[in-house]
Amino acid sequence: MLLESLVLCFLSLVLLSPFATSEQCNPQDKKALLEIKKEFNTSEVLQNLWNPKTDCCIWVWIECDPTTNRVTGLVMKFDEPSNDIVGHIPSSVAQLPYLEHLEFNNLPTLTGPINPVISNLKHLKYLVISSTGISGQVPSFLSGFQNLELLDLSLNSLTGTIPSTLSQLPKITTLRLDNNKLTGQIPNSFGSFRKPGPEIYLSNNRLSGHIPASLGQLDLESIDLSVNRLEGDASFLFGSKKRTRILDLSRNLLAFDLSKLDLPNKSLTFLHLDHNYIYGKIPQVLNKVNALERFNVSYNLLCGEIPQTGDLQRFGVFAFYHNKCLCGSPLPKCK
Template sequence: MGIMFGNALHFLLFMLLFSPVAFSGRCHPQDKKVLLQIKKDFNSPYLLASWDPKTACCDWYCVECDPKTHRITSLIISSSIPDTNLSGPIPPSVGDLPYLEYLDFHKLPKLTGPIQPAIAKLTKLKSLSITWTNVSGPIPDFLAQLKNLDSLYLSFNNLSGHIPASLSRLPNLLSLNLDRNKLTGPIPASFGFFKKPGPNLFLSHNQLSGPIPSSLGQLDPERIDFSRNKLTGDASLLFAHNKKTQLLDLSRNLLSFDLSKVEFPKSLTWLDLNHNKIHGSIPVGLSAVQNLQQFNVSYNLLSGKIPQGGELGKFDKFSYFHNKNLCGTPLPNCK
């Protein structure tokens, strides 16, 4: 009986010592020092009130630790309060967390200044997200040094200038979100040389101009959103019947090509081409796309009869109107 009790006690002690709960109370002293410096650089905002030097940093809000090494692997600072008192630029001390894999600043309207160069030191980083802030300046070339990045989210900021061609050197990138900024210039031709199938590309709501590089025809990402820019020329290179594209939004640009010659991926669920200068007719093959949930070709230069049957029949006139020579249900009958 005593032996059994002793074994049970040893097992209980083992579980207490090596459980995640036990580990959560630990903290690497160097990481703790860096986090306290970040808090100081942000003028000790209420959002980081749990960052108490008397407690273990792995228990603080906004951070996560590796359960074995107790090094900080995730720093996610986000606020649901519009008037958060966290303000100023991204502190350079952020670059002194060498085991960081996830860095996220979200909904921080008083976060300003450029993307911090010290971020280039975070070589283990898998995801960098700076969204819904007032961070400004160019997208820096040094982000191409973060070879482990699989996600780069820089949406809803005040970033300006050209998109650096060097981003195509990120070998593991799965998603590139640069939408809703003030970016100008062309889409880099180098983007066609991302490792196939290429990352999901979200570049909408900027001021990008020029043609879509022909090299992008080599890629096959699931989602492409180039809407609300000033892109010109032929976008048919993005289509092919054997691609796996699900979402393709090219709306509100200056694109001009013959839609009747396009072969559409059967995987499409979302196709928006409204407000361009696209001509030709709607190909019958588009009606064979079986899972189309969103479709809009309004405000173009299309002509001919709308193909009947299939998925196209479920969309109303607003998906087709303002094409001077387009006719047939749900528009007026052809003459």
């Protein structure tokens, strides 16, 4: 039903567009796109979307530079999972030399490894392969993109370790490898990202070992390491002068003294530390974190009275329960 609607929209664009009789698309780019269509084992309705008799710059999922008319975007993104794109990442994408945005999103029948021909796309700024059936390892060639700002490989079936060379990406602002089956440790080299550092999302994997202390040298706005098997200290991720907005370390094996943390009290909006082995008391400084919207320290080894002078009680009992000896509102009174 979704693709049928796309076909109707496409036909409307063909009839109404002033370019319907004037070809704007670069002929080599158009040839490459038609090769991509051949490589996909797709349904008949999808085959009708890219009509070779029309300008490819008005095709669905295609973005063209308004000045050069070169194809700069192949953005195959669906709001709901679609099984109409079947096969592997097409090798013909390498024939789109000016591609800046390549995206395959919500395509569970897109399978196989990440095609190494992608390494030829030297102008890439945004690479999104998310919610697909893609498997295999995170390829090390990804570190060669000099213009890449967003790398999103979330919600796939990727395995193996995280390449340490990803920290060599000079312009990266967001790194998403969450919701895969990655193993091993977080590379120590991640502390050498160009400062202030990208947003890092590694949650819902099988990562183990210690969080590298080198990450504490960065000023990360968002870091999500939840639902892994990480252990040891993580206190170096905190800092009152940092711009940290989101910090999620929940559901790991981490152990550190919460009362000694130097919290970012101006920017922090999301702090989840639940399901760890964190000990000590809840620091009074948390009352000064005025922007805090989400907070959870349940299922830890915390003790002492919950600070009563601020507004932590608004997070409810579920944010505090199942600790060693934590007490005070919203939990029962201290004895």
